[in-house]
Amino acid sequence: MNMASSILLFLFLPFLSLTTSHSASSSLAMGSSLSVEKPQDVILSPNGVFSARFVAIGTNAYSFAICFTQTCSHNHPAIVWMANREDPVNGKRSKLSLSPTGNLVLDDAAQRTVWSSNTDSFASPVLHLKDNGNLVLSDLQGTVLWQSFDFPTDTLLPGQPLTRHTQLVSARSSTNHSSGFYKLFFDDDNVLRLLYDGPDVSSIYWPNPWLVSWEAGRSTYNSSRLATLDSLGRFMSSDGFSFTTSDYGGRKQRRLKLDSDGNLRVYTLHDEWFVSWQLRGDLCNIHGICGGNSACSYDPKLGKKCSCLPGYRVKNHSDWSYGCEPVFVLSCNRSESTFLELTGVEIYGYDATFTANISYSNCTNLCLEDCNCKGFQYSYNQDKNYYTCYTKMQLLNGRCTPSFKGTMSLKVPKNHRLFTEESFGSNEHVCTVKILRVYNEYHVSKIVRFFLWVATAIGALELVCGFVVWGFIVKTRQKSGADEHDYHPLTDRFRKYSYSELKEATKGFSEEIGRGAGGIVYKGILPDQRHAAIKKLNECKQGEGEFLAEVSIIGRLNHMNLIEMWGYCAEGKHRLLVYEYMEKGSLAENLSSNTLDWSKRYNIAIATARVLAYLHEECLEWILHCDIKPQNILLDANYQPKVADFGLSKLQNRNSLNNSSFSMIRGTRGYMAPEWVLNLAITSKVDVYSYGIVLLEMITGKSPTMGVQNIDGEELYNGRVVAWVREKRKGTSWLDHIIDPAIQTNYDESKMELLTQVALDCVEEDKDIRPTMSQVVEMLQSIPH
Numbered sequence: 088m089n090m091a092s093s094i095l096l097f098l099f100l101p102f103l104s105l106t107t108s109h110s111a112s113s114s115l116a117m118g119s120s121l122s123v124e125k126p127q128d129v130i131l132s133p134n135g136v137f138s139a140r141f142v143a144i145g146t147n148a149y150s151f152a153i154c155f156t157q158t159c160s161h162n163h164p165a166i167v168w169m170a171n172r173e174d175p176v177n178g179k180r181s182k183l184s185l186s187p188t189g190n191l192v193l194d195d196a197a198q199r200t201v202w203s204s205n206t207d208s209f210a211s212p213v214l215h216l217k218d219n220g221n222l223v224l225s226d227l228q229g230t231v232l233w234q235s236f237d238f239p240t241d242t243l244l245p246g247q248p249l250t251r252h253t254q255l256v257s258a259r260s261s262t263n264h265s266s267g268f269y270k271l272f273f274d275d276d277n278v279l280r281l282l283y284d285g286p287d288v289s290s291i292y293w294p295n296p297w298l299v300s301w302e303a304g305r306s307t308y309n310s311s312r313l314a315t316l317d318s319l320g321r322f323m324s325s326d327g328f329s330f331t332t333s334d335y336g337g338r339k340q341r342r343l344k345l346d347s348d349g350n351l352r353v354y355t356l357h358d359e360w361f362v363s364w365q366l367r368g369d370l371c372n373i374h375g376i377c378g379g380n381s382a383c384s385y386d387p388k389l390g391k392k393c394s395c396l397p398g399y400r401v402k403n404h405s406d407w408s409y410g411c412e413p414v415f416v417l418s419c420n421r422s423e424s425t426f427l428e429l430t431g432v433e434i435y436g437y438d439a440t441f442t443a444n445i446s447y448s449n450c451t452n453l454c455l456e457d458c459n460c461k462g463f464q465y466s467y468n469q470d471k472n473y474y475t476c477y478t479k480m481q482l483l484n485g486r487c488t489p490s491f492k493g494t495m496s497l498k499v500p501k502n503h504r505l506f507t508e509e510s511f512g513s514n515e516h517v518c519t520v521k522i523l524r525v526y527n528e529y530h531v532s533k534i535v536r537f538f539l540w541v542a543t544a545i546g547a548l549e550l551v552c553g554f555v556v557w558g559f560i561v562k563t564r565q566k567s568g569a570d571e572h573d574y575h576p577l578t579d580r581f582r583k584y585s586y587s588e589l590k591e592a593t594k595g596f597s598e599e600i601g602r603g604a605g606g607i608v609y610k611g612i613l614p615d616q617r618h619a620a621i622k623k624l625n626e627c628k629q630g631e632g633e634f635l636a637e638v639s640i641i642g643r644l645n646h647m648n649l650i651e652m653w654g655y656c657a658e659g660k661h662r663l664l665v666y667e668y669m670e671k672g673s674l675a676e677n678l679s680s681n682t683l684d685w686s687k688r689y690n691i692a693i694a695t696a697r698v699l700a701y702l703h704e705e706c707l708e709w710i711l712h713c714d715i716k717p718q719n720i721l722l723d724a725n726y727q728p729k730v731a732d733f734g735l736s737k738l739q740n741r742n743s744l745n746n747s748s749f750s751m752i753r754g755t756r757g758y759m760a761p762e763w764v765l766n767l768a769i770t771s772k773v774d775v776y777s778y779g780i781v782l783l784e785m786i787t788g789k790s791p792t793m794g795v796q797n798i799d800g801e802e803l804y805n806g807r808v809v810a811w812v813r814e815k816r817k818g819t820s821w822l823d824h825i826i827d828p829a830i831q832t833n834y835d836e837s838k839m840e841l842l843t844q845v846a847l848d849c850v851e852e853d854k855d856i857r858p859t860m861s862q863v864v865e866m867l868q869s870i871p872h
């Protein structure tokens with residue numbers, strides 16, 4: 088040993104003794120070590136802000152890390168760097184030592200080297216923690232052998248450069264510090280980018296991938312590839328990207344972190360850490376956030392939610408980044424596939440083909456012909472005035488965007504029991520999408536089961552995305568073009584109201600506008616100034632969950648001739664429903680005030696028949712109306728009818744409906760089918776009967792309830808009007824005798840005759856002789872307008 092080194096040894100003795108006596112120091116000298124078992128084994132920066140030490144990151148799992156001193160022993164320490172993020176060590180016997188050869192080594196309990204700096208030097212290197220949080224191994228001459236700033240994990244500290252050789256890699260999750268899927272790095276074209284590098288796919292999500300660099304405000308010409316956050320809170324990158332934090336100025340403690348959700352944020356310490364800048368407000372812009380075959384929805388309050396696309400189920404409940412997997416196997420035989428069409432979901436990228444100005448059926452064919460096609464997006468280009476077709480190889484980057492004006496069609500097998508509870512039941516969150524229709528014929532009962540389930544699931548959970556109306560049409564409505572697509576705008580959010588909100592809206596339930604089975608209807612003005620009809624249900628023995636499930640089913644029925652339900656309230660014993668308000672009032676009011684000529688009446692008859700057919704057949708067999716009467720048919724400004732109170736029978740008679748026999752008589756006297764009185768099975772034909780009575784009332788102007796004093800059974804269903812019309816019809820020019828005097832003489836005779844014929848068919852005593860509602864529609868449409 089020469090003179091110089093003995094002097095050096097002497098000089099460093101104090102340090103050695105410091106570290107070996109386990110008190111915090113700002114450096115670690117050659118030959119000494121820090122033990123995981125001694126909490127006081129800490130390298131402290133001279134200003135005390137940073138500590139380098141073992142940090143517990145799980146049960147008996149430790150990492151050697153740099154953290155903000157005041158948080159190091161918290162549950163969620165603010166860690167700025169980690170030596171062994173992938174490979175935590177045991178809480179016993181693990182240690183970090185600076186070897187005599189100048190290598191910084193992290194050994195676990197079994198003396199296995201988990202991490203090392205891969206340095207060697209005989210010039211007495213020392214490990215220092217600087218005031219800026221940089222852990223530096225330098226030798227006597229001051230040469231830096233290794234520094235933590237050159238090996239960032241997910242955090243960049245002020246003054247720490249991000250260079251062509253470094254990148255930030257997010258943690259796997261907020262609790263798992265292993266390398267995750269997101270990277271911030273300088274790309275080969277000198278642009279700073281964020282990459283999602285998932286298990287199956289990878290994609291750039293920032294700057295927006297559809298922009299070329301200069302559109303995104305980036306330059307590709309500066310090859311220095313350097314980005315830093317300065318001490319005042321300004322970030323500058325050599326490609327021209329920059330930002331300043333919301334608390335710019337001062338010398339506060341800040342850190343730029345690529346979080347495990349793929350978002351880039353700056354945190355500033357003011358007693359606690361708060362976000363002083365972030366890249367994305369809406370996390371659904373971040374690729375891979377919900378994995379494949381899923382849709383992301385974002386709510387500013389609730390944050391991000393993921394849900395599987397219909398027909399897919401979540402792979403790993405505890406980790407959405409695995410996404411969802413199909414519950415079916417697609418055949419390559421095109422005649423064995425069909426499509427499920429959704430709106431409100433956009434799926435970005437992974438297009439197999441892109442075809443402009445194409446018809447819907449041609450787009451469908453493109454996808455059917457390609458075995459690897461998982462579905463297609465069909466969207467309207469407003470500028471060019473045509474539709475564009477994107478067939479998808481993968482269903483990635485799905486997000487719920489009610490504003491998205493296209494449809495997404497998922498390829499599904501025709502004959503698969505896809506839509507079972509298991510396929511959906513496991514979702515933590517349900518993103519609400521609107522299913523427009525199933526393309527091609529599809530077996531109804533399966534679909535119905537599926538919708539039932541979806542609706543129930545949605546109803547029971549908090550709603551997230553844009554709201555969804557639940558309308559589906561099994562077959563394309565026939566138009567000769569067959570390609571016409573009418574995209575219904577998404578209705579306003581179906582929402583939950585509080586009781587006090589509705590009390591205020593109705594001024595304390597002061598203005599009654601109707602009264603019927605089940606409750607009283609009040610006029611109200613909602614907080615957003617919409618006029619509404621608010622129905623307060625009488626007694627409802629259902630629990631809240633059950634009520635919600637049913638209400639959400641009703642709320643999702645969508646037909647232009649159904650009154651729209653905007654929301655509901657279920658609080659304590661209160662059960663209220665919020666509907667759109669119809670200025671023109673009910674058919675009953677309009678009949679008595681003589682505002683309807685024959686053609687308006689005919690149109691009302693057809694439209695009412697259509698919506699009942701929709702409820703009975705196209706929609707769901709079990710949604711009977713059970714209380715069809717002129718008071719429940721409301722008219723909009725154009726005298727288009729909208730049927731109200733549908734589905735309430737379901738709300739109130741849930742159990743008895745299951746076996747399609749009601750224990751309790753429902754409906755309104757005069758309009759009720761004989762089955763009620765005779766205690767026969769209740770089917771959709773009870774609605775047909777009531778509809779027939781309503782038609783007779785529209786034709787004759789005579790209400791079946793008028794003048795009926797005796798309310799015993801016979802009198803009730805052998806409504807006088809029916810008998811009277813049958814009688815008159817045997818004579819000559821019978822129409823003139825029965826028609827409502829309020830109708831002028833210049834009516835269309837053939838139409839009114841037909842209407843009468845249909846009405847009488849509908850009120851046949853034997854329910855099996857009565858037509859179905861869709862037969863009624865056909866009959867009424869047989870005479871062209």
Ligand SMILES: *[C@@H]1O[C@H](CO)[C@@H](O)[C@H](O)[C@H]1NC(C)=O
Binds near residue numbers: 264265
């Ligand atoms: C953390 O994530 C990694 C990578 O996915 C995984 O291998 C590891 O088991 C996870 N650790 C814990 C404690 O969950």
Ligand SMILES: *[C@@H]1O[C@H](CO)[C@@H](O)[C@H](O)[C@H]1NC(C)=O
Binds near residue numbers: 310312313323326
């Ligand atoms: C390139 O970027 C560096 C770092 O931001 C900057 O100092 C330099 O002036 C830039 N060069 C040009 C030509 O803009």
Ligand SMILES: *[C@@H]1O[C@H](CO)[C@@H](O)[C@H](O)[C@H]1NC(C)=O
Binds near residue numbers: 403
């Ligand atoms: C689900 O993810 C968690 C966290 O990444 C992981 O620990 C677990 O092994 C995964 N389970 C399955 C079945 O893949």
Ligand SMILES: *[C@@H]1O[C@H](CO)[C@@H](O)[C@H](O)[C@H]1NC(C)=O
Binds near residue numbers: 420421422423
């Ligand atoms: C495709 O499926 C249809 C109906 O399932 C079947 O009749 C036909 O033989 C199949 N074609 C081929 C090539 O397998």
Ligand SMILES: *[C@@H]1O[C@H](CO)[C@@H](O)[C@H](O)[C@H]1NC(C)=O
Binds near residue numbers: 444471473
């Ligand atoms: C789209 O196609 C139709 C016929 O297929 C054609 O008439 C129309 O000009 C096309 N539009 C554009 C913008 O190319």
Ligand SMILES: *[C@@H]1O[C@H](CO)[C@@H](O)[C@H](O)[C@H]1NC(C)=O
Binds near residue numbers: 444445446449
């Ligand atoms: C659809 O495809 C058929 C045949 O493949 C073609 O004749 C027709 O022009 C296409 N129509 C449109 C609108 O693309």
